[in-house]
Amino acid sequence: MRYLDQAAIEHIAIGAAFLGTGGGGDPYIGKLMALSAIEKNGPVRLYSVDEIEDEDFFIPAAMMGAPSVLVEKFPRGDEFVKVFQKLAQYLGKDKIAGTYPMEAGGVNSMIPIVVAAQLGLPLIDCDGMGRAFPELQMVTFNLDGISATPMAITDEKGNIGIFETIDNKWTERIARSATVEMGASSLVSLYPTTGAQIKKSGVHHIVTLSEKIGEIIASKDQEVNDKLASLLKLIAGYELFQGKIVDVIRETKGGFNLGKMLLEGIDGYKEDQMKVHFQNENLLAEKNDQVVAMTPDLICLVDYETLLPVTTESLKYGKRVRVIGLPSHEKWRTAKGIETAGPKYFGYDYDFVPIEELVKKGVAEHV
DSSP states (O other), X not given: XXXXXXXXXXXXXXXXXXXXXXXXXXHHHHHHHHHHHHHHHOOEEEEOGGGSOTTOXXXXXXXXXXXXXXXXXXXXXXXXXXXXXXXXXXXXXSOOOBBOBSSOSTTTTTHHHHHHHHHXXXXXXXXXXXXXXXXXXXXXXXXXXXXXXXXXXXXTTSOEEEEOOSSHHHHHHHHHHHHHHTTSEEEEXXXXXXXXXXXXXXXXXXXXXXXXXXXXXXXXXXXXXXHHHHHHHHHTOEEEEEEEEEEEEEEEETTEEEEEEEEEEOGGGTXXXXXXXXESEEEEEEETTEEEEETTSEEEEEETTTOOBOOGGGOOTTOEEEEEEEOOOGGGGSHHHHHHHSGGGGTOOBOOOOHHHHHHHSOOOBO
């Protein structure tokens, strides 16, 4: 166990936004929420998965919807705790042993820290994705047959509801419809889990990994190329492209940020182009019309000079970026993981090929 101080929060926000692959919310907004909660309530305890008891009960908390909406529709501040407590009350649990993030992301990694600070609960060093995904069933707990419900959902107006569903895809459908009616953004608590389930099905050490990534990116002691080398070594990743954004097609539809961007190469990539397709998160990267990375592997955009993560809602013409790819957690590379969050689920007519193989040959075989 250790305590998360202000520096740790800032680094976690950066690193989690990187792992959020363009989704999961703006790290600056998330950081402000977490720092405010810690300033008012004191530091948060971070527990490793090995330190929790099998029979203890845990509830995650997250924001759902289109990240671009959060820029204008900011949370009131008490929704996180209200939705968490509503689910605990419905479950009849007098004692909740802790909370944890459902996914990596600049906001969704911070919301559980807010809940932990306000309720005096520990934060567990795990999540349910090892990255961010756009839909609620795209969680490692779902891959192991754990139900997302009972689930609680609320908005900034005070509307709150609880529902149970027949499966986790229905959880996504019903919660997405409610979120759209709530203004394309909501707060949720779902996937109530025991310590034993977290140990078996969660992605461990994600908070610590986020912090390490953030430390590298925020470092003032290294030049950008040295920082990049340190980052790629830590995450076993690849720099796929360097370029300038020359076109962005983006819309908010059905509770998602949907679209694609076109990059023109710079430096060693001057003769090349890259397209990146996204649905909240970056899902497919094509260099010169050949796929070089695909979901569920991670496709991350960072600022060319600072390496700070670039979210899909902040894409704009002229911005210079680097595109980094890295392998997803092993659970996502199983048949169930690929069926749940692979390229074909999102309508891309490709069989999943691991990024390690794509980097070697530079192309995915089209079906």
